Amino acid sequence: xxxxxxxxxxxxxxxxxxxxxxxxxxxxxxxxxxxxxxxxxxxxxxxxxxxxxxxxxxxxxxxxxxxxxxxxxxxxxxxxxxxxxxxxxxxxxxxxxxxxxxxxxxxxxxxxxxxxxxxxxxxxxxxxxxxxxxxxxxxxxxxxxxxxxxxxxxxxxxxxxxxxxxxxxxxxxxxxxxxxxxxxxxxxxxxxxxxxxxxxxxxxxxxxxxxxxxxxxxxxxxxxxxxxxxxxxxxxxxxxxxxxxxxxxx
Amino acid sequence: xxxxxxxxxxxxxxxxxxxxxxxxxxxxxxxxxxxxxxxxxxxxxxxxxxxxxxxxxxxxxxxxxxxxxxxxxxxxxxxxxxxxxxxxxxxxxxxxxxxxxxxxxxxxxxxxxxxxxxxxxxxxxxxxxxxxxxxxxxxxxxxxxxxxxxxxxxxxxxxxxxxxxxxxxxxxxxxxxxxxxxxxxxxxxxxxxxxxxxxxxxxxxxxxxxxxxxxxxxxxxxxxxxxxxxxxxxxxxxxxxxxxxxxxxx
DNA sequence: ACCCTACTCAAACGCTCGTTTGAAACTTTC
DNA sequence: GAAAGTTTCAAACGAGCGTTTGAGTAGGGT
Numbered sequence: 001x002x003x004x005x006x007x008x009x010x011x012x013x014x015x016x017x018x019x020x021x022x023x024x025x026x027x028x029x030x031x032x033x034x035x036x037x038x039x040x041x042x043x044x045x046x047x048x049x050x051x052x053x054x055x056x057x058x059x060x061x062x063x064x065x066x067x068x069x070x071x072x073x074x075x076x077x078x079x080x081x082x083x084x085x086x087x088x089x090x091x092x093x094x095x096x097x098x099x100x101x102x103x104x105x106x107x108x109x110x111x112x113x114x115x116x117x118x119x120x121x122x123x124x125x126x127x128x129x130x131x132x133x134x135x136x137x138x139x140x141x142x143x144x145x146x147x148x149x150x151x152x153x154x155x156x157x158x159x160x161x162x163x164x165x166x167x168x169x170x171x172x173x174x175x176x177x178x179x180x181x182x183x184x185x186x187x188x189x190x191x192x193x194x195x196x197x198x199x200x201x202x203x204x205x206x207x208x209x210x211x212x213x214x215x216x217x218x219x220x221x222x223x224x225x226x227x228x229x230x231x232x233x234x235x236x237x238x239x240x241x242x243x244x245x246x247x248x249x250x
Numbered sequence: 251x252x253x254x255x256x257x258x259x260x261x262x263x264x265x266x267x268x269x270x271x272x273x274x275x276x277x278x279x280x281x282x283x284x285x286x287x288x289x290x291x292x293x294x295x296x297x298x299x300x301x302x303x304x305x306x307x308x309x310x311x312x313x314x315x316x317x318x319x320x321x322x323x324x325x326x327x328x329x330x331x332x333x334x335x336x337x338x339x340x341x342x343x344x345x346x347x348x349x350x351x352x353x354x355x356x357x358x359x360x361x362x363x364x365x366x367x368x369x370x371x372x373x374x375x376x377x378x379x380x381x382x383x384x385x386x387x388x389x390x391x392x393x394x395x396x397x398x399x400x401x402x403x404x405x406x407x408x409x410x411x412x413x414x415x416x417x418x419x420x421x422x423x424x425x426x427x428x429x430x431x432x433x434x435x436x437x438x439x440x441x442x443x444x445x446x447x448x449x450x451x452x453x454x455x456x457x458x459x460x461x462x463x464x465x466x467x468x469x470x471x472x473x474x475x476x477x478x479x480x481x482x483x484x485x486x487x488x489x490x491x492x493x494x495x496x497x498x499x500x
Numbered sequence: 501a502c503c504c505t506a507c508t509c510a511a512a513c514g515c516t517c518g519t520t521t522g523a524a525a526c527t528t529t530c
Numbered sequence: 531g532a533a534a535g536t537t538t539c540a541a542a543c544g545a546g547c548g549t550t551t552g553a554g555t556a557g558g559g560t
Contacts, residue, residue: 014537030379032282036518046539051519053537127377127427129280166455173427174420174463177377204471205416209463213424216462219454264507286548296509301549303507 015053017043022064027120031061031130058132065125065136068108068118073144075104080151091154094211101148102203109199119199123179126172156214163218171210178206265303267293272314277370281311281380308382315375315386318358318368323394325354330401341404344461351398352453359449369449373429376422406464413468421460428456 021043025034036057040047054060079100083092092100109118125133153164179202271293275284286307290297304310329350333342342350359368375383403414429452 028379030280030282032280033379035516037516046537047518048520048539049537057518124379127430129278129283129374129378163455166452167459170424170428170456170459174424177423177427178420180377201471202416204469205413206420208466208469209417209420212466213459213463216458219458221451221454285546287546296507297548298509298550299507307548 014043014045014049017045018050018053018060019064019067021045022060023068023121026061026064027117027124030124031128031133036060061132062136065121065133066140068112068121069125069137069141072104072108072122073141075107076100077144077147079104080147084151092151094152094155094214095207097148097151097155098207098210102207106200106203117199119179119202120181123176123181126176127180152214159218167214170213174210174213175206178202264293264295264299267295268300268303268310269314269317271295272310273371276311276314277367277374280374281378281383286310311382312386315371315383316390318362318371319375319387319391322354322358322372323391325357326350327394327397329354330397334401342401344402344405344464345457347398347401347405348457348460352457356450356453367449369429369452370431373426373431376426377430402464409468417464420463424460424463425456428452 018039021039022034025038025042029038036050037047039060040050050057050060054063080092080097083096083100086092105119105122112118125137128134149164149168152168153159153161156164156167159167268289271289272284275288275292279288286300287297289310290300300307300310304313330342330347333346333350336342355369355372362368375387378384399414399418402418403409403411406414406417409417
């Protein structure tokens with residue numbers, strides 16, 4: 001037909017149908033909760049096809065995530081390179097770094113076929129407790145994240161390396177949790193759908209929150225701000241009103 | 251023996267051994283990944299004991315979470331009442347509200363037996379995708395969270411109700427993700443153990459991050475700050491340098 | 501002594517899981 | 531058109547799952 005090379009008809013179709021079904025189901029059920037039978041029946045493919053084309057469940061999910069995340073991290077690093085090259089004496093700002101993280105994600109989310117939103121996949125992957133995914137993310141995308149961490153260190157020189165690590169951890173948490181879209185927002189009660197689920201609005205709401213958090217003065221850790229006693233209810237000490245005076249860490 | 255009433259020897263012991271084993275295993279494997287056989291063998295209890303004492307796996311985890319969370323939310327609401335009663339014309343500040351959320355958690359974490367830290371349990375519970383836990387948290391602790399949401403609305407009157415919902419969502423995310431302690435912090439590379447894992451230091455680092463984020467000016471959403479095109483790499487538009495001028499929402 | 505209740509225990513039930521198998525059904529190649 | 535390679539398919543495998551069952555053990559009350 002139009003395809004000049006090899007057998008692009010049946011085999012690749014099956015692979016893609018499987019991967020897409022796996023994506024969709026992983027979003028709602030996590031790794032442990034997604035069975036291959038669920039995937040193959042949802043993809044209307046024979047059960048054995050997964051092991052034939054991928055080699056097993058672990059490898060399927062690795063392939064699924066790699067397909068998305070490889071492109072994502074490549075685009076992120078390209079953007080980071082741009083920002084760093086633009087002014088090599090003035091390191092990229094926090095806002096630019098967050099943009100370098102978010103923008104490729106948004107673009108890929110829009111490019112991806114409708115029905116399985118890429119951003120939720122991103123969030124879920126960071127949150128899922130399964131060791132398979134945890135190792136994959138750490139091994140495969142740890143270096144890319146490390147480059148961003150170094151860049152943040154330059155953008156936030158007033159923070160100690162340790163403080164920075166924590167703040168990026170908080171940042172990743174807010175991001176992953178929000179994207180994962182656990183129904184937990186129902187806890188905070190009815191976040192009205194702006195226009196159902198607008199990912200761009202979400203990230204633009206998240207950005208100022210994170211920037212302010214990242215740039216906040218470092219906490220004072222050497223005195224007892226939380227005088228925690230053994231009792232819960234009968235504590236009359238209001239929160240200490242001591243102000244954070246210095247921004248630098250010891 | 252010393253116990254005056256009923257048979258407090260064998261039965262309650264078994265119940266507690268099961269619950270503690272369930273707590274410990276749930277931390278590492280999540281709900282789906284924790285099997286009853288794992289729990290009972292870890293607790294050195296017969297397999298059938300779970301169904302006898304609790305009625306099933308779902309009920310076991312509900313009991314496990316309720317044991318901790320009932321006390322937690324009760325203590326939180328007591329503290330919230332205190333702050334609100336202290337000055338009924340000046341609503342509690344953001345910092346006070348976060349204190350009311352964190353302090354009881356810290357106290358319970360210290361009171362709980364060593365080996366199974368309560369804070370990780372808290373984080374995991376909010377993150378776990380299993381519908382059983384999600385429904386439990388929403389039904390049982392939704393009202394308590396709602397009271398805090400109302401209090402935050404008074405502390406942050408410049409935010410629209412919708413903006414506030416999102417910010418509390420971000421807050422909950424940073425908190426849950428951090429507490430859950432997925433090994434994902436290894437992504438951000440070696441957060442050196444201050445003193446192994448000091449929960450109080452963690453929360454005192456988290457607090458200024460969250461306060462700054464919550465109090466950040468509201469984002470401007472009506473223009474294109476993220477001019478996302480179909481291309482990723484070839485975008486030369488630097489981040490818009492437009493400043494946020496007004497803090498109120500339309 | 502008896503019964504009744506509370507609890508433990510080993511074995512099994514029915515089910516779903518990930519994976520394997522071997523024979524069909526296609527394509528491609530010669 | 532036969533041979534070789536590639537992909538599908540139905541069936542089964544063994545293991546692990548949550549739950550149930552029924553016999554067995556203990557102890558207090560009358």
